Amino acid sequence: MDKILELENVSKWFPVKKGWGKRSYLKAVDSVSFDIKRGETFGLVGESGCGKTTLGRVIVRLYQPTQGKVVFHDKVSSVDLFSLNEKDFQKYRKKIQMIFQDPYSSLNPRLTVLQIVTEGLSSANLSFTEKRRLASQALESVGLRAEYLYRYPHEFSGGQRQRIGIARALVMQPELLICDEPVSALDVSVQAQVINLLISLKEQYNLTYIFIAHDLAVVKYISDRVAVMYLGKVVELSDSRELFNRPLHPYTQALIESVPVADPKMRKLGKIQPIQGEITSPIDPPQACLFASRCPYAMKRCNENVPGLRAVEGSHQVACFLYY
Ligand SMILES: Nc1ncnc2c1ncn2[C@@H]1O[C@H](COP(=O)(O)OP(=O)(O)OP(=O)(O)O)[C@@H](O)[C@H]1O
Numbered sequence: 001m002d003k004i005l006e007l008e009n010v011s012k013w014f015p016v017k018k019g020w021g022k023r024s025y026l027k028a029v030d031s032v033s034f035d036i037k038r039g040e041t042f043g044l045v046g047e048s049g050c051g052k053t054t055l056g057r058v059i060v061r062l063y064q065p066t067q068g069k070v071v072f073h074d075k076v077s078s079v080d081l082f083s084l085n086e087k088d089f090q091k092y093r094k095k096i097q098m099i100f101q102d103p104y105s106s107l108n109p110r111l112t113v114l115q116i117v118t119e120g121l122s123s124a125n126l127s128f129t130e131k132r133r134l135a136s137q138a139l140e141s142v143g144l145r146a147e148y149l150y151r152y153p154h155e156f157s158g159g160q161r162q163r164i165g166i167a168r169a170l171v172m173q174p175e176l177l178i179c180d181e182p183v184s185a186l187d188v189s190v191q192a193q194v195i196n197l198l199i200s201l202k203e204q205y206n207l208t209y210i211f212i213a214h215d216l217a218v219v220k221y222i223s224d225r226v227a228v229m230y231l232g233k234v235v236e237l238s239d240s241r242e243l244f245n246r247p248l249h250p251y252t253q254a255l256i257e258s259v260p261v262a263d264p265k266m267r268k269l270g271k272i273q274p275i276q277g278e279i280t281s282p283i284d285p286p287q288a289c290l291f292a293s294r295c296p297y298a299m300k301r302c303n304e305n306v307p308g309l310r311a312v313e314g315s316h317q318v319a320c321f322l323y324y
């Protein structure tokens with residue numbers, strides 16, 4: 001499979017105020033490298049605060065990266081998105097769209113559905129009639145009626161709002177969709193419908209997905225490959241089936257074990273339960289394995305060096321000294 005996107009040492013550090021003028025950084029994303037293959041669904045998992053949304057926002061340049069490269073591969077050319085000025089980036093902005101977690105706050109309540117869905121087309125030289133036609137088409141492809149175009153977000157359910165958010169992305173004719181927890185704010189009964197819609201849209205429009213989620217059951221169901229993040233770093237990356245059958249990193253093992261799979265009373269089946277142990281601060285983190293404070297296998301070297309992500313078998317990559 002061809003690559004569509006290549007991340008090379010991508011970092012996003014947020015400056016944090018500390019006493020006496022000392023500069024400190026919260027390393028939300030720290031030197032992340034991986035490729036996305038055209039046509040795949042690439043799952044991104046990890047506990048709250050590990051940097052999933054920040055990474056998504058950096059890729060679409062909603063956040064300015066601290067360092068690194070994101071190379072977008074077209075059918076004919078390759079370009080580092082971070083090196084482009086705003087004007088040149090416009091051409092690529094429409095190719096990579098993001099769907100946000102909260103369908104309540106991500107739609108402007110003062111705009112009609114038509115205005116929301118066509119917002120991204122404002123720089124395109126299209127007539128109003130053409131924009132309306134594209135918006136109707138996008139609404140219909142997400143299972144909503146074209147007559148909803150003149151209604152406001154508060155007139156819709158959470159599931160319908162998320163469909164509007166998907167239509168807003170689709171109208172741009174993207175190649176890559178970054179879905180940031182697209183169903184986690186929705187009722188369990190609606191989640192499967194939206195997931196199945198995303199799966200069928202992917203087929204219909206030859207899309208590639210980066211699918212961010214807390215919910216391991218959903219990620220396992222939808223993803224071809226999965227990357228596990230911990231405090232801003234990718235600690236394991238593998239084919240989805242391999243990762244869930246044979247997790248190598250102690251953190252991935254703990255994540256998978258922490259999911260209640262057998263209890264029928266658990267309505268939110270697949271949600272991660274807290275893992276024991278104190279979490280290392282992401283502010284000026286130590287040059288060490290950041291999971292060492294919670295890892296039952298931690299050794300001396302784990303507190304002295306940073307384990308890099310390395311392939312251990314085929315394409316299964318892990319960042320842990322137990323394997324090298
Ligand atoms: N704009 C910001 N300014 C400062 N710190 C931020 C900012 N955005 C995120 N952070 C911090 O960066 C870290 C990563 O946050 P992020 O929202 O990317 O995590 P996440 O994995 O998406 O979590 P969740 O699963 O809760 O959505 C957190 O420690 C967060 O507090």
Ligand code: SF4
Nearest residue numbers: 289292295302320321
């Ligand atoms: S590198 Fe060491 S502390 Fe980190 S996960 Fe592996 S064994 Fe545990």
Ligand SMILES: [Mg+2]
Nearest residue numbers: 052053054180
């Ligand atoms: Mg998030």
